[in-house]
Amino acid sequence: MSAVPGVSPDPGVYSLPRIVLTVVASSIVAGALIGLLWGALVSGQQFLIAGGQPAVLLPKTELNRYNAGAIFACIGVPFGIAVALAAWQMRRCRGVTLLAAIVGAAALGAAAMAATGLGVQVLRFDSITDAVPVGQVVTTAPGMATPWMLMFAPLASAVTIAIAALLSPHDDLGVGDALYGPEEPDAELEGSETDRAGTDQVGGLSAANSSVTRNA
Numbered sequence: 279m280s281a282v283p284g285v286s287p288d289p290g291v292y293s294l295p296r297i298v299l300t301v302v303a304s305s306i307v308a309g310a311l312i313g314l315l316w317g318a319l320v321s322g323q324q325f326l327i328a329g330g331q332p333a334v335l336l337p338k339t340e341l342n343r344y345n346a347g348a349i350f351a352c353i354g355v356p357f358g359i360a361v362a363l364a365a366w367q368m369r370r371c372r373g374v375t376l377l378a379a380i381v382g383a384a385a386l387g388a389a390a391m392a393a394t395g396l397g398v399q400v401l402r403f404d405s406i407t408d409a410v411p412v413g414q415v416v417t418t419a420p421g422m423a424t425p426w427m428l429m430f431a432p433l434a435s436a437v438t439i440a441i442a443a444l445l446s447p448h449d450d451l452g453v454g455d456a457l458y459g460p461e462e463p464d465a466e467l468e469g470s471e472t473d474r475a476g477t478d479q480v481g482g483l484s485a486a487n488s489s490v491t492r493n494a
Contacts, residue, residue, distance in 0.1 A: 309387030317398025347423025358434030
């Protein structure tokens with residue numbers, strides 16, 4: 279797709295820094311809100327306070343720490359896909375810069391999700407302190423199992439963009455059509471075809487008149 283001579287995109291609309299900032303800010307806000315949901319879904323770990331010994335983790339809640347990480351990953355994957363698909367609609371900005379912005383936005387959104395979710399856990403569950411009496415069962419926050427769970431969202435975004443780019447029918451990913459509109463037929467070519475059709479019609483009428491005159 280070649281650029282139309284004398285036509286350029288509106289700089290007020292085509293503002294890559296503004297679009298990147300919008301993608302990043304939206305992802306952080308959305309991630310923070312989703313983190314509230316994650317923090318409300320997880321189950322805590324229960325510890326039995328033993329006198330003079332470390333608290334004993336009850337076996338029935340031993341896996342809740344890993345379940346919390348799995349829930350975070352399951353939420354992070356569709357979150358990363360949603361970020362990628364939403365940003366991909368901005369056709370005029372498609373390219374390496376937008377890809378980096380999408381992956382970075384998904385990573386920051388996942389970090390915001392973890393921060394708000396862990397904050398909700400702190401508010402929901404208790405903590406083990408010296409003031410807890412012996413024999414008491416305390417339910418603590420499960421956490422996120424491992425920080426590697428933060429990688430699921432940006433990884434899902436990168437894979438989504440890669441698939442979208444492979445499925446795009448345009449060599450430039452549709453950037454040219456978004457900037458200048460679909461390519462129109464050459465006006466001069468249309469004019470020449472119209473003139474040729476008119477000439478052929480006039481020639482046909484002249485031949486018909488000559489035939490009538492000869493017969494007369």
